[in-house]
Amino acid sequence: MANIFPxxxxxxxxxxxxxxxxxxxxxxxxxxxxxTPKYTRVGYQPQQPVAxxxxxxxxxxxxxxxxxxxxxxxxxxxxxxxxxxxxxxHKQGGVQWDNPKLAVLRESIEKNVPIRWKQIHQTPDYxxxxxxxxxxxxxxxxxxxGQINEMEVVYEAKPLSMGWCLExxxxxxxxxxxxxxxxxxxxxxxxxxxxxxxxxSALVAEWNVRPPTNCSxxxx
Ligand code: HEC
Ligand code: HEC
Ligand code: HEC
Ligand code: HEC
Ligand code: HEC
Numbered sequence: 001m002a003n004i005f006p007x008x009x010x011x012x013x014x015x016x017x018x019x020x021x022x023x024x025x026x027x028x029x030x031x032x033x034x035x036t037p038k039y040t041r042v043g044y045q046p047q048q049p050v051a052x053x054x055x056x057x058x059x060x061x062x063x064x065x066x067x068x069x070x071x072x073x074x075x076x077x078x079x080x081x082x083x084x085x086x087x088x089x090h091k092q093g094g095v096q097w098d099n100p101k102l103a104v105l106r107e108s109i110e111k112n113v114p115i116r117w118k119q120i121h122q123t124p125d126y127x128x129x130x131x132x133x134x135x136x137x138x139x140x141x142x143x144x145x146g147q148i149n150e151m152e153v154v155y156e157a158k159p160l161s162m163g164w165c166l167e168x169x170x171x172x173x174x175x176x177x178x179x180x181x182x183x184x185x186x187x188x189x190x191x192x193x194x195x196x197x198x199x200x201s202a203l204v205a206e207w208n209v210r211p212p213t214n215c216s217x218x219x220x
Contacts (some may be wrong), residue, residue, distance in 0.1 A: 009186060021028070023062055025193050037126060041159065041160065042156055042157065042158065042159055043065070043155055043156065044119045044120060044155060044156045045120075045154070045156075045177045046118040046119060046157035047105050047118075048117055048153065048154075049115055049116055049117065049118075050102070050104045050105055050115060051101050051153075052086075053148050053151075053152045053153070054148050054149060054150075054151050054152075054154060055151055055152050056152075058148065058185075059150055064183055065141060065183050066183065068080075068081035068085055069081070072132070073110050073135050073136055074134055075132055075134055076129065076130040076132065077131065078163060080117050083105060083108040083109050083114065083115055084109075086105055086109075087109055090105060091106075091109060097139070097201060104167050118151055120154055120155070120156055121156055123160055126219055127218055127219065128217075128218055129218075129220070135182050136179070137176070137207060137209055138176040138177050138178065138179055138182065138203055138207070138209075139168075139172075139176065139177075139182070140175075140177050140181060140182045140183070140184070140185070140187070141183065142176045142185040143168070143186060144158055144160075145157055145158070146158065146187055149185040149186065162212065162218075165218065168211070169211035169212065169213050170213060172200065172204055172209050172211055173196075173197055173200030173201045173203070174196060174197065175200065176199075176203040176204060176209065177199075177200075177203075178203075
């Protein structure tokens with residue numbers, strides 16, 4: 001009787017088996033890759049080259065965010081300060097200039113090379129985001145970054161996902177605050193004896209706030 005299958009067909013079960021095994025490996029590898037904090041992102045906390053602490057500089061010393069992130073209310077991107085900004089206190093001011101924790105900062109200033117801070121928050125290229133549009137409309141840093149003023153090392157506190165953006169865009173009154181409280185991370189409406197929803201709704205009306213919920217608002 002003639003063999004109706006070509007000879008190579010004998011290998012077919014092996015190939016299918018191998019194929020499935022490979023897919024298995026990719027699924028596991030993929031899950032590992034995507035579910036470690038960098039990809040779900042909440043909690044992402046890379047080690048930074050200098051042990052700079054927001055808890056110390058903001059929480060204890062009371063510095064304003066704009067001393068260092070000076071473009072946050074003027075541009076789409078907030079800037080990370082250059083070493084010259086740290087220099088104001090640490091070299092010129094002589095604050096802890098010999099502290100071993102400042103070794104990388106000293107080298108950066110003496111050799112004039114930037115510190116390579118690791119970026120933490122990042123939206124994909126196809127998303128349009130603008131800081132100034134938010135902070136000048138009463139959205140506080142704390143709504144999107146959490147209690148930075150208490151962080152020894154910054155981590156991502158919020159998902160920055162599309163669903164998360166839209167949740168606020170659909171109900172901005174839950175998050176709006178007076179403009180002079182945008183940089184005050186401990187402020188909440190209740191502490192000023194106010195009801196957030198009532199105060200927020202009044203600000204929405206006063207400023208005519210209408211955050212985009214259409215696709216082209218954020219994907220331009
Ligand atoms: C003395 C300077 C200084 C001040 C003041 C300061 N920051 Fe920072 N900030 C830095 C430096 C340096 C980094 C980068 C290293 C790091 O992540 O800790 C940074 C990082 C950040 C990041 C993460 C950036 C990223 O890569 O995604 C956020 C968010 C942030 N700061 C928010 C704030 C807020 C909110 C305030 C005010 C409450 C503030 N900062 C005040 C210096 C400062
Ligand atoms: C307005 C002044 C000021 C500026 C600007 C400033 N610092 Fe400081 N920093 C201080 C003071 C004051 C201390 C010491 C607090 C203390 O006595 O414990 C300090 C302490 C530190 C320490 C040591 C912390 C420890 O645990 O020993 C590091 C590291 C540091 N700063 C990094 C930076 C970096 C990086 C920048 C720039 C992004 C910066 N600082 C900008 C005032 C400043
Ligand atoms: C409406 C939400 C929102 C608010 C309010 C907000 N941020 Fe951000 N922040 C983001 C997002 C989203 C990113 C990532 C930006 C990107 O990928 O372009 C980011 C990134 C940053 C970065 C890294 C540099 C950059 O621009 O990519 C710094 C620093 C920062 N924010 C500081 C601040 C400070 C300081 C405030 C308050 C004055 C603030 N942010 C308020 C959402 C916000
Ligand atoms: C906590 C509330 C809140 C969150 C979270 C938030 N937004 Fe907004 N967004 C606003 C408000 C308020 C405005 C101002 C609307 C106005 O001025 O009418 C705004 C305005 C905008 C605008 C229009 C500004 C312009 O320049 O045209 C864009 C685009 C935008 N947001 C994108 C985003 C993206 C992307 C995210 C998520 C990464 C995000 N927003 C998260 C509250 C928020
Ligand atoms: C308020 C801002 C905002 C609006 C409005 C918005 N998006 Fe998005 N979109 C985002 C952000 C932020 C991401 C990135 C999500 C991430 O990185 O997790 C995203 C991601 C996406 C993705 C990539 C797949 C994914 O889920 O990560 C698609 C597709 C998309 N959006 C389609 C749309 C469509 C279609 C609309 C209109 C119905 C829309 N978006 C409206 C902010 C927005």
